[in-house]
Each structure stands twice: as C-alpha cells, then as structure tokens.
Amino acid sequence: xxxxxxxxxxxxxxxxxxxxxxxxxxRDYAEASLRRRLTQWLxxxxxxxxxxxxxxxLRDRAFFDTLLRGITVNxxxxxxxxxxxxxxxxxxxxxxxxxxxxKIWHAGCATGEEVYSMAILLMEEGFKGRxxxxxxxxxxxxxxxxxxxxxxxxEMQRFTRNYQFSGGKGSFSDxxxxxxxxxxxxxxxxxxxxxxxxNLAADADFGEMNMILxxxxxxxxxQALKDRVLGLFDNSLVPGGFLCLGTKETLxxxxxxxxxxELKPRIQIYxxxxxxK
Amino acid sequence: xxxNSFRQYKAVVMGVSTxxxxxxxxxxxxxxxxxPIPILVVTHIKPDSDDGLAVLLDSLCSIKVKEAxxxxxxxxxxxxxxxxxxxxxxxxxxxxxxSIDPAVNFARxxxxxxxxxxxxxxxxxxxxxxxxxxGFDGSKGLLKIKENGGLVIVQDPADAEMDSMPKSALQLLxxxxxxKLNEIPELLMKLVQGKI
Numbered sequence: 001x002x003x004x005x006x007x008x009x010x011x012x013x014x015x016x017x018x019x020x021x022x023x024x025x026x027r028d029y030a031e032a033s034l035r036r037r038l039t040q041w042l043x044x045x046x047x048x049x050x051x052x053x054x055x056x057x058l059r060d061r062a063f064f065d066t067l068l069r070g071i072t073v074n075x076x077x078x079x080x081x082x083x084x085x086x087x088x089x090x091x092x093x094x095x096x097x098x099x100x101x102x103k104i105w106h107a108g109c110a111t112g113e114e115v116y117s118m119a120i121l122l123m124e125e126g127f128k129g130r131x132x133x134x135x136x137x138x139x140x141x142x143x144x145x146x147x148x149x150x151x152x153x154x155e156m157q158r159f160t161r162n163y164q165f166s167g168g169k170g171s172f173s174d175x176x177x178x179x180x181x182x183x184x185x186x187x188x189x190x191x192x193x194x195x196x197x198x199n200l201a202a203d204a205d206f207g208e209m210n211m212i213l214x215x216x217x218x219x220x221x222x223q224a225l226k227d228r229v230l231g232l233f234d235n236s237l238v239p240g241g242f243l244c245l246g247t248k249e250t251l252x253x254x255x256x257x258x259x260x261x262e263l264k265p266r267i268q269i270y271x272x273x274x275x276x277k
Numbered sequence: 278x279x280x281n282s283f284r285q286y287k288a289v290v291m292g293v294s295t296x297x298x299x300x301x302x303x304x305x306x307x308x309x310x311x312x313p314i315p316i317l318v319v320t321h322i323k324p325d326s327d328d329g330l331a332v333l334l335d336s337l338c339s340i341k342v343k344e345a346x347x348x349x350x351x352x353x354x355x356x357x358x359x360x361x362x363x364x365x366x367x368x369x370x371x372x373x374x375x376s377i378d379p380a381v382n383f384a385r386x387x388x389x390x391x392x393x394x395x396x397x398x399x400x401x402x403x404x405x406x407x408x409x410x411x412g413f414d415g416s417k418g419l420l421k422i423k424e425n426g427g428l429v430i431v432q433d434p435a436d437a438e439m440d441s442m443p444k445s446a447l448q449l450l451x452x453x454x455x456x457k458l459n460e461i462p463e464l465l466m467k468l469v470q471g472k473i
Contacts, residue, residue, distance in 0.1 A: 004397050004425065030348075032366035032394040033376045075379055081362075082325070165325075216377045219347050248347045248360055248375050 010050035011038055014057065018067075021058050024138075025201040026071060028225035034071065041070030065141075072139040074110035074217065077158060078151075079117045081247050082165035084215075087267040088118075089167045092242050093125050095271075096210060102131040105209045105236060107200060107229075108217030109135040112146025113159075116175075117166075118213070119189045124169045129192075134206055136198035147195045149185035156183050200229045205236040212237055216246035230256050239274040284428075286469055287402040288314055288351070288367070290395045292388030292418070294321040294410025296438030298330065300458055302337055304408070305356050307462035310339040313469050315351040317367060317395065319359045319388045321410070326361040334358075345373045359386035366394035382414035392418025401426030404468060408432040408458065410442035416449045423450050430454045430464065 011034070015026045026034060038050070045066075047053035056063050079085050096102050102122075109115045115135040122131050137143050151159075160172040176183040200217070212233050218226045233243055234256045243251070243260065245268035251257045260270040293300050297320040305316070322330065328344040334356070335342040345357040351371050359365035363375040364386050374394075381387035388407070392415060395403055405422035407415045409432060423429050431452040434440035446452070456464055467473045 002400060002425070004400070030368065030374050032368050032374045032398070033378065035397065036366070036376075036378070036390070036394065075377065219375050219377070223348070246377075248363060250346070 007039075007050065008035070010054075011035060014038075014050050014054050017054060017058050018064070022061075022064060023202065024068065024199070028201065028222045029071075029220055030222050033220050037071050038067075041067055044070075069139060069141055072137075073142060074108065074137075074139075076110050076113045076216070077155065077162065078113045079159065079162035079166045079168075080114060080215075082162050082167075084244070084247065084267055084269075085117060085121060085162075085166035087264055087269060088244070089121060089125065091263055092211065092269060093121075095240070095242075096127070097125075099210060100130065102127060102210045103208060104131065104133045104211045104213070105206050105233075106133055106135045107198070107212060107214040107233070109137050109143075109146055109195075110139075111142050111151075112149060112195075113151070114213065114215065115146065115193060116149060116185055116189050117163075119193060120163075120168075120175055121166075122192075123189070131192050133193045134209075135193055135195050138197065138199045138201075140197045143195050143197055147190070149187075149190060150182050151185070153178055153181045153183045200232065201225055205232040207236060208238055209236045209241060210238055211242040211244065213244040215244060216249070219246065219249060227255050230254055234259060234272070237272045239272055241272045243270045243272065244268065245270070284471070285402060286314055286404055286428075287371075287399045288395060289316045289404045289406065289465065290392055290422075291316065291318045291406045291408065292320075292392065292410070292415035292442070293318070293408040294384075294388075294412060294414065294439065294442055296409035297321070298333075299438070300408045300432075301330075301334055303458055304461045305334055305338045305340060305342060307459075308338070308340050308465065311354050312340050312465075313353050315353055315371075316340070316356040317345070317351070317359075317365060317373075317391060318356055319365060319386045319391045319415075321384050321386070321414070322361050324362040324385070328358075328360070331358045345375065347373070347375045349373045359391065361386075364390040366390060367398050368394075369398045382412060384412075384414050388415030389418040393421050396421040396425040396427060399427070403427035404430065404465070406430040406432075406461065407442055407446045408461075409437035409439050411439045412441060413445035415442055416446045419446050420450045428453050428468065430456065430461065432461070433457050 019025050163172040263269040331344040341355040344360045366374040431443045434443045436457040
C-alpha cells in the first residue's frame with residue numbers, strides 16, 4: 001500500500017469520527033480538495049499523521065475547531081465574475097422589482113464579499129428597505145468576519161474594477177472607508193443582512209426565498225450531497241424564484257433541473273417554474 | 278498485476294505559463310485524434326478570461342480541447358484546460374474537480390495543485406510535463422509525480438520561450454526526459470504505445 005493510499009484511509013476514518021462526535025459531515029465532500037485542505041492543516045499542526053492527530057481532534061473541541069476552519073474556509077471577492085452581477089442587474093432585478101419585499105438566501109457566504117456586493121447592487125437598484133439577505137455559512141468564524149465587513153485595502157483596486165465591469169452605477173469608494181491597511185465597508189450596508197451559521201449537509205431549508213445564491217460551494221461536494229443541497233434550495237424558493245450558481249456549475253443532469261429554466265446561457269442563473277413540470 | 282510489459286498510463290498532465298499558447302498549439306496540435314488517454318492542462322491565464330483559448334486550440338487540434346467542467350468525467354482523446362480563476366484537480370474515478378481555494382505560487386489555476394492531485398490519483402500511471410513559463414509553479418507537483426512513480430518530462434530550458442519553470446523543475450528533480458517542445462508529441466506517442 002502506498003503512503004497516499006494510507007493517508008486516504010486515515011482521512012476516511014477521521015471524517016467518520018468527526019461526524020460521530022461533532023455532527024459535521026464531510027464524508028460526502030469531494031476527495032481531492034478535501035485531501036488538499038486537510039494536508040495543509042496537518043502541515044501546520046504538530047502532528048505527523050492524521051492518525052496521531054485524531055485522538056486530540058476527537059477529544060478537544062478547540063483543536064477540532066482549527067481543523068474545521070481549515071476544511072471549510074472559502075475565499076471570494078466583491079463582485080466576483082462581473083458578468084454574473086451584470087446579469088443579475090439586467091435580467092433578474094426587473095422581476096424582483098415586481099415584489100413589495102425581496103428575500104434572498106446567500107448560502108456559503110464565506111467572509112461576505114459577495115453578500116455586500118449584492119446589498120450594494122440592490123441599494124443602487126432602489127430596493128432600500130425592501131430586501132433582506134440571509135447570509136449563512138457552516139464556518140462560524142468566517143461568519144463573524146463577514147459581519148465585520150473589513151477587507152484588506154490592497155483588494156479594493158480589484159474589487160473596484162469588478163464593480164465597474166458589473167455595471168455599478170455609483171463610485172465604489174463611497175462604500176468603504178480606508179483605515180490603515182484596511183477598508184471598512186459602510187455599516188449601513190449591513191442593515192438588511194442577517195448573518196447566521198447554517199450547515200448545508202445537515203440543517204433544514206429556509207422558507208419563501210425569492211433568490212438563492214450558492215456560488216462555488218457545491219464544487220466541493222460529491223453528487224449525493226449536491227443533490228441534497230439542491231433539494232433544500234428547491235424547497236426554499238418561491239415559484240418564479242432565482243437560483244444562482246458559480247460560473248462553472250450547472251443544474252443540467254441534476255435531479256431538480258426539470259423545475260427550472262436557464263435565464264441566460266453561460267451565466268448560471270436559473271428560474272424556478274411556476275408549476276412543477 | 279499488469280498484464281502488459283509496458284506501463285499503462287492513465288493520464289497526461291501539463292503545466293505551462295508564459296509562451297503557453299504557442300507551446301500548446303504545437304504539442305496538442307501534433308497529437309492524433311484518438312490519443313488513447315486524457316490530457317489535463319494548467320496554463321496561467323487572467324482571472325477574467327473566458328474559454329477563448331480552449332475554443333481556439335480546439336479549432337487547431339485533432340484531439341478535442343475544452344475547458345474543464347465541474348465533476349466532468351475525463352475521456353481519452355481530449356485535453357481539458359483549467360478554467361480561469363479556478364484550480365483544476367482530478368479524482369481517482371477520473372472525475373474532474375474545480376476549487377476556488379487561494380492562489381498557489383501566485384496562480385489560480387496552479388500547476389502544483391493539478392499535479393499533486395493527479396499524482397495522488399494515478400501514481401505511476403501518470404505522465405507529467407513542465408513547459409515554458411516564468412516563475413516556479415509546477416516544480417513541487419512534478420516532484421510529487423516522480424515520488425509517486427510517475428514519468429516526468431521537462432522542456433529543455435534552452436528551447437523554452439521562458440526558461441524559469443523548466444529550470445526550477447530541473448533544480449528539484451531528475452527528469453526522465455528533457456526534450457524540445459517539438460519532440461514532445463512523438464515522445465508521448467511512444468510512451469502511450471509502450472514503445473519506450
């Protein structure tokens with residue numbers, strides 16, 4: 001048996017233990033990325049192998065939390081994939097404007113960059129006071145970071161460029177204050193955002209959403225977990241609601257696909273039918 | 278136990294950066310339509326690039342060239358390019374995986390990420406190739422391929438438009454073959470046909 005095969009066995013055993021002890025289920029995460037993240041975590045720990053670390057992981061919650069952060073931390077950027085946000089502005093907003101109040105679930109929001117992007121977009125499109133974004137992530141630490149809305153100043157150049165390419169109508173610098181080497185987003189952007197911890201692999205759906213964004217989160221899941229999560233989304237969306245995925249994700253070949261139509265080719269925005277076909 | 282006396286390769290992985298478009302045109306363009314195993318390619322492209330490079334290469338090559346889709350099963354006679362702003366990885370069951378994990382060696386997609394996952398998935402049944410490029414991305418991944426018993430090819434630095442990626446790889450490991458770009462297609466054919 002090769003060392004790599006041994007490592008795979010250790011990871012399987014560890015994930016089973018983590019599930020039984022803490023209830024976090026990573027058994028249906030795709031192996032390659034999971035292995036990469038776990039290996040990075042191990043390198044930064046004082047243990048040589050997963051087997052040696054396992055004893056402490058299963059007994060010490062604080063130590064487990066470091067592992068949890070290592071596995072679940074996602075990164076994004078404001079207005080990531082500008083054509084996507086442009087399509088929201090041009091193709092989805094006109095529909096959303098027909099509702100008195102709009103509810104949006106941003107699942108797997110990580111440190112919040114795309115949540116604030118959506119809040120900015122909605123403010124510019126006249127939704128002030130008429131929307132709520134439920135921003136959730138499995139990782140409680142990144143939720144706290146998302147709540148703060150503070151990002152490295154050096155990122156602002158890229159975020160500004162994304163904003164402009166996404167059809168931004170204002171001046172991006174109006175949305176943050178620079179302090180030392182950080183950019184603090186305008187606190188009022190947070191007024192309509194509710195941040196909460198939510199585990200897509202275990203928790204229940206959110207009701208009556210007009211739009212759900214889950215971008216580049218399910219790329220880390222195996223098929224079965226992906227279908228579970230899409231089922232959650234399908235249950236949570238109102239008829240005529242919008243499901244938004246990452247640029248390289250598609251609903252095709254998925255169980256719920258027949259309930260949806262693609263709004264625009266190559267931009268992964270899907271609209272739920274009014275009647276199930 | 279293997280029935281054949283030669284090594285049965287399951288996949289080829291390639292890493293390339295500066296000068297990559299020309300290099301891929303030359304290498305992929307010279308492979309026959311029914312090249313018997315899949316090819317995975319990371320070339321450093323700008324985060325906002327579309328699939329233009331894959332479309333261009335597809336029009337110039339006999340093999341099929343496309344951007345990798347999430348959880349797509351890779352097949353022979355096809356080269357899969359990592360999409361802009363995503364890492365490309367591969368699973369043991371030949372399914373492709375994408376990730377938005379942070380840049381590695383300042384790059385996303387990163388050659389190291391692809392190579393390490395492929396080395397893990399295919400062990401000795403893998404051919405890894407580093408070609409022209411600035412920087413050092415891919416060196417560690419190529420070493421991992423070698424450590425797992427795979428075969429490693431490096432473009433001769435003297436032949437490379439930018440020699441730092443090949444040089445960096447050669448500083449870290451002893452390549453099985455150091456060849457010019459235009460010798461790579463024939464070498465690959467010999468390897469997959471068991472003639473070497």
